[in-house]
Amino acid sequence: MKIGLIREGKTPPDKRVVLLPEQCLLLQERYPEVQIYVEKSPVRCVPDTDYEKAGLPVVDNISVADLLLGIKEVPIEALIPEKTYMFFSHTIKKQPYNRKLLQTILQKHITLIDFECLTDEDGNRLIAFGRFAGIVGAYNALWTYGKRFGAYELKRAYECKDYEELKQELKKVKLPTNYKIVLTGRGRVGNGAAEVLDAAGIRKVSPQEFVGQTFEKPVYAQLASRDYYAPNEGIYFDEKEFYLYPERFHSDFLKYALTADMLITGHFWNPRSEPLFTVDDMQSPAFKIKIIADITCDIRGSVPSTIRATTIESPVYDFDPFTGKERAPFSNARFVTVMAVDNLPCELPLDASRLFGRQFIENVFPHFMNGDKEGVLTRATIAKDGKLTPRYAYLQDYVEGKS
Numbered sequence: 001m002k003i004g005l006i007r008e009g010k011t012p013p014d015k016r017v018v019l020l021p022e023q024c025l026l027l028q029e030r031y032p033e034v035q036i037y038v039e040k041s042p043v044r045c046v047p048d049t050d051y052e053k054a055g056l057p058v059v060d061n062i063s064v065a066d067l068l069l070g071i072k073e074v075p076i077e078a079l080i081p082e083k084t085y086m087f088f089s090h091t092i093k094k095q096p097y098n099r100k101l102l103q104t105i106l107q108k109h110i111t112l113i114d115f116e117c118l119t120d121e122d123g124n125r126l127i128a129f130g131r132f133a134g135i136v137g138a139y140n141a142l143w144t145y146g147k148r149f150g151a152y153e154l155k156r157a158y159e160c161k162d163y164e165e166l167k168q169e170l171k172k173v174k175l176p177t178n179y180k181i182v183l184t185g186r187g188r189v190g191n192g193a194a195e196v197l198d199a200a201g202i203r204k205v206s207p208q209e210f211v212g213q214t215f216e217k218p219v220y221a222q223l224a225s226r227d228y229y230a231p232n233e234g235i236y237f238d239e240k241e242f243y244l245y246p247e248r249f250h251s252d253f254l255k256y257a258l259t260a261d262m263l264i265t266g267h268f269w270n271p272r273s274e275p276l277f278t279v280d281d282m283q284s285p286a287f288k289i290k291i292i293a294d295i296t297c298d299i300r301g302s303v304p305s306t307i308r309a310t311t312i313e314s315p316v317y318d319f320d321p322f323t324g325k326e327r328a329p330f331s332n333a334r335f336v337t338v339m340a341v342d343n344l345p346c347e348l349p350l351d352a353s354r355l356f357g358r359q360f361i362e363n364v365f366p367h368f369m370n371g372d373k374e375g376v377l378t379r380a381t382i383a384k385d386g387k388l389t390p391r392y393a394y395l396q397d398y399v400e401g402k403s
């Protein structure tokens with residue numbers, strides 16, 4: 001099997017890659033029938049010469065490979081007919097900006113396997129960048145505090161060579177006594193963010209302690225959905241019911257908003273759920289949060305002050321709860337500063353790629369070699385032989401331009 005690592009072609013270019021040189025060698029060692037080719041790229045976080053040094057062919061034209069691996073959407077003109085591609089296509093929610101991409105994939109008889117759709121039988125994702133989104137998101141939250149209050153200067157995450165250097169930077173963080181950070185989510189993002197807060201020496205306390213006590217040191221609490229959503233009827237919180245019928249639950253987050261200084265989100269949010277709080281809540285003098293790092297980053301979703309995503313170059317804006325408008329960062333003590341970068345793992349591309357590659361080798365590639373007996377690849381295949389597969393047939397009207 002010939003695998004190709006493609007050059008990322010989206011603008012701005014993404015520096016991440018599916019496999020680092022040593023991971024390519026590992027895959028070839030485990031599966032001698034595999035040969036990996038690398039398309040030349042001036043932007044990848046690993047220079048072409050590192051692949052060459054590892055003895056991997058670095059080529060101008062990747063059409064020699066059958067299975068092509070990338071991260072972001074492939075430019076339409078670069079799509080090679082009849083190949084199998086794996087990347088994040090961002091088409092399964094009928095994203096209008098990628099309609100042409102899916103149309104072209106079908107026209108060119110390309111097999112598209114989407115990384116986002118690779119799950120086990122219980123629906124758990126097998127490969128994702130969440131941990132590094134959490135790590136960079138929490139770091140950016142602490143960077144924002146330093147800037148807003150002039151307390152310390154951190155390098156930006158993308159200026160750090162790697163995660164190790166980022167952890168060294170965290171030694172500069174100085175938060176006041178009893179500074180309280182509330183963190184939502186206990187999945188990949190939530191746990192990645194918790195890693196950074198731990199590395200910054202911020203003590204973890206229970207949600208009950210967080211609300212009810214004062215502390216000599218800065219603290220954080222990591223919340224599960226049950227800690228901040230309550231059933232409309234009865235008192236028993238059933239997680240399965242919450243995932244299936246979020247409209248049967250209401251937000252109980254305000255008790256945290258009245259005691260926390262900073263919010264970092266890392267939960268998954270269903271649009272049928274209530275937001276955590278409202279803009280009216282934010283107008284109350286008792287609403288204490290002044291910095292929100294919304295890693296979840298659904299626009300006007302669970303956090304009403306996230307009125308747009310921000311960029312790595314310009315990661316924060318202020319939100320004025322009294323007008324509902326965006327303002328210049330750090331421009332007024334009454335405003336809430338929002339960090340809503342939606343491509344956080346790109347700030348640490350090498351570490352994020354390494355983790356992704358590891359998941360690819362351990363959780364994904366074996367399914368190519370075992371005849372996909374568990375149906376993992378089939379479940380994630382959106383297009384094949386010029387047609388949508390049955391699982392994704394609901395995209396037909398989107399492809400036809402009808403929705």
Ligand SMILES: NC(=O)c1ccc[n+]([C@@H]2O[C@H](COP(=O)([O-])OP(=O)(O)OC[C@H]3O[C@@H](n4cnc5c(N)ncnc54)[C@H](O)[C@@H]3O)[C@@H](O)[C@H]2O)c1
Pocket residue numbers: 128129130131133185186187188189190224225242243244266267268269270294295296297340341342343344345
């Ligand atoms: N800003 C960025 O750059 C960036 C990057 C990656 C992911 N994200 C976002 O972060 C969020 C969390 O991602 P993750 O990888 O940690 O997900 P995950 O599945 O690992 O964890 C999700 C968390 O949300 C909770 N949750 C609440 N309602 C849920 C529901 N209906 N279904 C599933 N889980 C539910 C889970 O209990 C869990 O704690 C997602 O919205 C994702 O899009 C943002």
